[in-house]
Amino acid sequence: ESHDWNVLFPLTSHASSPLSIPGGTRQSPINIQWRDSVYDPFLKPLKISYDPSTCLHIWNNGYSFLVEFDDSTDKSIIMGGPLENQYRLKQFHFHWGAINEWGSEHTVDSKFYPAELHLVHWNAVVYPTFEEAVMEGNGLAVIGVFLKLGKHHEGLQTLVDALPAIKHKFDVFDPSCLIPSCPDYWTYAGSLTTPPLTESVTWIIKKKPIEVDENQVSFAFRMLLFTSDGEEEKRMVDNFRPLQPLMDRTVRSSFQ
Numbered sequence: 001e002s003h004d005w006n007v008l009f010p011l012t013s014h015a016s017s018p019l020s021i022p023g024g025t026r027q028s029p030i031n032i033q034w035r036d037s038v039y040d041p042f043l044k045p046l047k048i049s050y051d052p053s054t055c056l057h058i059w060n061n062g063y064s065f066l067v068e069f070d071d072s073t074d075k076s077i078i079m080g081g082p083l084e085n086q087y088r089l090k091q092f093h094f095h096w097g098a099i100n101e102w103g104s105e106h107t108v109d110s111k112f113y114p115a116e117l118h119l120v121h122w123n124a125v126v127y128p129t130f131e132e133a134v135m136e137g138n139g140l141a142v143i144g145v146f147l148k149l150g151k152h153h154e155g156l157q158t159l160v161d162a163l164p165a166i167k168h169k170f171d172v173f174d175p176s177c178l179i180p181s182c183p184d185y186w187t188y189a190g191s192l193t194t195p196p197l198t199e200s201v202t203w204i205i206k207k208k209p210i211e212v213d214e215n216q217v218s219f220a221f222r223m224l225l226f227t228s229d230g231e232e233e234k235r236m237v238d239n240f241r242p243l244q245p246l247m248d249r250t251v252r253s254s255f256q
């Protein structure tokens, strides 16, 4: 299941920066062992404030599809939770499997979900650019939301409808419709799950998954291609990184 990651990123094991080695001390994703997570009563609720008009476009980067946002101002931000200041929304993307039995990057009690949404934010209070934030310990905050199969999801459908024409402008979209209203989350210090694998991410993983219907994953996400026009078609599936060791880390929970 994890072959694609190594095929797509063959040079990762030769990376030389100490922050980018897969043998680092705070790599992601991880298995969240529910009973080993520690309730932290000082964790605040996460505040999400997105302006749908900051949505710029949707595109296929050859590994996932991304929806990018104008991050030149503080119009779409998150704050609170485990974060010391506000973080700006840069983009969101998904990871998914070839079949429903796997696809998420994080697992809960070793259980995979069919897909996982990542909303990537950066610390514009401390760093002048996203590129600089990617290299620093408190530079990024990623919200992870699991997708499970169930009811049709209207908000996700707007995205799914845009996928066949993926280079197109994608005007207004409010990603908060993809975030479950249940406030409960786990948080831990981790890394990007693709190169440069920098250990710059405060992960905030929502406990409750969103429900999407099977067709939204199988006929939309799994129809995308890793390959360019003219190349032998290779379906964009299994675009998740294998689990990494927890090492000397504690996963905190905002709930009891």
Ligand code: SG7
Residues within 6 Å of the ligand: 061, 063, 064, 066, 091, 092, 093, 118, 120, 134, 142, 191, 192, 193, 194
């Ligand atoms: C996906 O995951 C893309 C990357 C992202 C990477 O491949 O969304 O973003 C771009 C602009 O290609 O890398 C730096 C960054 O956001 C890793 O993000 S993740 O750790 O949240 N999975």
Ligand code: ZN
Residues within 6 Å of the ligand: 093, 094, 095, 118, 193
């Ligand atoms: Zn991701």
